[in-house]
Amino acid sequence: MLIELKGIHKTYDNGQPLHVLKGIDLSIDKGEFVSIMGASGSGKSTLLNILGILDNYDEGEYHIDGKLIKNLSEKEAAHYRNQMIGFVFQSFNLINFKTAIENVELPLFYQGVNRKERHDLAMHYLERFGLADWASHYPNEMSGGQKQRVAIARALITQPRILLADEPTGALDSKTSVEVMDLLTQLNREEKVTIIVVTHESGVANCTDKIIHIKDGIIGETTLNTEHHASVFGSNTIMK
Amino acid sequence: MKDLFIEIWESLKRNKLRTSLTGFAVAWGIFMLIVLLGAGNGLMNAFMNNGRDFASNTMMIFGGYTTMPYDGLEQGRNIDLNDKDIELTESHLFADHIDDVTANIGQGPFYMVWKNKKVSVSLSGCYPKIAEMDKINLIEGRFIDNIDMEQRRKTAVIASSHAKQLLNGGTDYSYFIGKHLKINNTLYQIVGIYKSQDNMRNNDVYVPFTTMQMLTNQLNYEDHILFTFHGLNTEQENNEFEKQYKAVLNKSHRADPDDEGAIWIWNRFKQNMQMNKGTSILHKALWIIGILTLLGGIVGVSNIMLITVKERTHEFGIRKAIGATPASIMKLIVAESVTITALFGYIGMILGLVACEIMDATVGKSSLEMFGEKFSVFVDPTVGLDVAFGVTLVLIIAGTIAGLSPALKAARIRPIEALRNE
Numbered sequence: 230m231l232i233e234l235k236g237i238h239k240t241y242d243n244g245q246p247l248h249v250l251k252g253i254d255l256s257i258d259k260g261e262f263v264s265i266m267g268a269s270g271s272g273k274s275t276l277l278n279i280l281g282i283l284d285n286y287d288e289g290e291y292h293i294d295g296k297l298i299k300n301l302s303e304k305e306a307a308h309y310r311n312q313m314i315g316f317v318f319q320s321f322n323l324i325n326f327k328t329a330i331e332n333v334e335l336p337l338f339y340q341g342v343n344r345k346e347r348h349d350l351a352m353h354y355l356e357r358f359g360l361a362d363w364a365s366h367y368p369n370e371m372s373g374g375q376k377q378r379v380a381i382a383r384a385l386i387t388q389p390r391i392l393l394a395d396e397p398t399g400a401l402d403s404k405t406s407v408e409v410m411d412l413l414t415q416l417n418r419e420e421k422v423t424i425i426v427v428t429h430e431s432g433v434a435n436c437t438d439k440i441i442h443i444k445d446g447i448i449g450e451t452t453l454n455t456e457h458h459a460s461v462f463g464s465n466t467i468m469k
Numbered sequence: 470m471k472d473l474f475i476e477i478w479e480s481l482k483r484n485k486l487r488t489s490l491t492g493f494a495v496a497w498g499i500f501m502l503i504v505l506l507g508a509g510n511g512l513m514n515a516f517m518n519n520g521r522d523f524a525s526n527t528m529m530i531f532g533g534y535t536t537m538p539y540d541g542l543e544q545g546r547n548i549d550l551n552d553k554d555i556e557l558t559e560s561h562l563f564a565d566h567i568d569d570v571t572a573n574i575g576q577g578p579f580y581m582v583w584k585n586k587k588v589s590v591s592l593s594g595c596y597p598k599i600a601e602m603d604k605i606n607l608i609e610g611r612f613i614d615n616i617d618m619e620q621r622r623k624t625a626v627i628a629s630s631h632a633k634q635l636l637n638g639g640t641d642y643s644y645f646i647g648k649h650l651k652i653n654n655t656l657y658q659i660v661g662i663y664k665s666q667d668n669m670r671n672n673d674v675y676v677p678f679t680t681m682q683m684l685t686n687q688l689n690y691e692d693h694i695l696f697t698f699h700g701l702n703t704e705q706e707n708n709e710f711e712k713q714y715k716a717v718l719n720k721s722h723r724a725d726p727d728d729e730g731a732i733w734i735w736n737r738f739k740q741n742m743q744m745n746k747g748t749s750i751l752h753k754a755l756w757i758i759g760i761l762t763l764l765g766g767i768v769g770v771s772n773i774m775l776i777t778v779k780e781r782t783h784e785f786g787i788r789k790a791i792g793a794t795p796a797s798i799m800k801l802i803v804a805e806s807v808t809i810t811a812l813f814g815y816i817g818m819i820l821g822l823v824a825c826e827i828m829d830a831t832v833g834k835s836s837l838e839m840f841g842e843k844f845s846v847f848v849d850p851t852v853g854l855d856v857a858f859g860v861t862l863v864l865i866i867a868g869t870i871a872g873l874s875p876a877l878k879a880a881r882i883r884p885i886e887a888l889r890n891e
Contacts, residue, residue, distance in 0.1 A: 304796070307795070335791060339792040
């Protein structure tokens with residue numbers, strides 16, 4: 230198993246203790262295309278933070294590719310995030326004063342890759358996503374779909390074990406949303422990228438092969454969705 | 470490194486006005502520091518300049534009054550130096566430290582008369598060695614020599630200012646060489662002319678010491694003894710030597726060996742040492758004032774860096790999410806802070822150096838007229854390369870200190886910030 234969570238508990242203590250995750254057990258295999266669905270307050274954001282090594286957990290064990298991710302120093306956590314995880318965010322989170330290519334290069338900069346090499350590699354990824362002409366444009370000169378493709382290029386450039394997408398279509402219109410989900414599907418099919426999408430939109434979840442429902446801090450039902458009929462609004466649409 | 474500077478440059482470019490306003494305070498601080506140090510140097514140089522023309526390792530010995538009763542004699546007795554004191558000074562007793570010994574008798578003021586012109590002068594009966602010890606700069610003829618001394622000749626060396634006055638402002642000083650001029654009803658042959666000093670020191674007419682003794686009918690009398698010495702490097706060594714020296718001379722005058730008043734010593738070396746201590750304190754004080762002025766600028770930089778960190782919280786969150794370590798974020802902020810401080814600090818330094826040059830060209834070239842003597846108040850008010858290095862060091866340290874607290878704040882930003890939607 231690529232990802233193994235066993236009995237993960239997380240409590241926030243802001244004056245009053247808030248038990249957010251109440252024993253999460255979850256396994257995701259290499260090459261899977263999974264969505265985690267839940268309403269707001271269900272604990273899915275907290276789970277995403279833990280999966281992305283952005284936050285610590287109190288109890289249990291979390292393994293990525295056999296490595297135990299627990300009680301890491303900030304430096305180690307940064308290192309693992311850089312090496313193993315690619316993030317795609319709802320609001321793209323591109324750095325506004327950097328051009329598209331500079332944004333894509335950034336993870337390699339933190340790996341200490343030299344200028345030329347990372348520039349070439351970033352260009353290669355931009356070309357793949359049809360953004361070669363936009364390489365020297367700033368994020369505010371691009372459309373939402375383009376920005377999200379730049380973000381996906383940035384997430385993939387380090388060849389991470391997992392691509393974590395947090396509401397990847399949340400800021401996009403329905404047509405662009407379909408495009409982005411198609412791109413993720415394509416990456417999963419053709420390059421066997423392991424993708425975990427966190428969403429509350431059933432249309433988005435329907436694009437994935439497995440839907441994990443989370444409710445009140447525990448995993449509810451897990452639906453196999455290879456037929457892609459899970460959306461209540463019908464297949465191949467994303468309801469906005 | 471290059472990447473770091475590109476990052477910093479981009480960040481500074483985004484906040485031009487804010488950065489320049491903050492930088493102004495830093496530039497101002499450094500400007501003040503440089504100008505203060507320059508002005509301080511100017512004052513100190515002028516001070517040194519006005520008293521520069523002495524060999525510094527000399528002591529002057531004067532007779533004083535006894536302050537203790539001794540050997541049946543009461544206190545308050547006047548002590549006159551005599552030839553025996555010279556012999557003692559030259560003797561093996563002090564051979565370890567004392568080099569050249571001379572004595573001097575001063576008389577005057579008298580009129581020096583030539584044709585129908587006259588000028589007021591003081592006579593100084595001296596040894597030939599004094600030319601070297603007082604660094605007398607001869608421009609015509611020769612100085613008093615040993616033959617003058619032996620034969621008690623009536624020869625004299627006058628200052629260029631005397632010659633100038635007698636010539637109604639003319640400069641053909643050599644005219645006087647070999648001429649006889651009357652001073653205090655005695656005719657002296659002028660053998661040399663020295664360059665007069667543009668300061669408060671009297672420009673004496675030098676005549677042979679022995680001649681002076683003869684003419685004043687005080688064959689055994691010395692006004693003061695002057696000698697050069699070596700090997701006394703600390704204030705304590707000097708004090709001990711002075712004590713021993715006084716004890717020996719006191720004894721020869723039948724005064725208590727511990728009597729502090731019988732013999733007076735003016736130690737130029739010790740005085741210089743004290744003066745150096747004074748200038749070094751002044752120097753330190755100027756640095757402290759300058760750095761305190763700079764402190765205002767540093768607080769400004771620190772403040773602006775805190776705002777920067779606050780504004781870039783989301784960005785730093787993103788950077789951390791994609792793998793930036795806390796150290797790399799800290800480096801970014803500290804480097805930016807050092808860059809702002811150094812950049813504007815150097816602008817301030819250059820302006821300060823220009824201001825020093827302007828001071829040098831204006832006030833530095835002027836001098837005060839006092840009692841007919843020129844007296845400079847400001848000489849070369851500039852700073853050296855060592856100050857530029859010192860300032861560089863101060864700027865880097867200051868920039869680091871200014872950036873440190875904002876950088877720590879930035880390093881503590883949690884990567885979850887990246888997930889927060891703005």
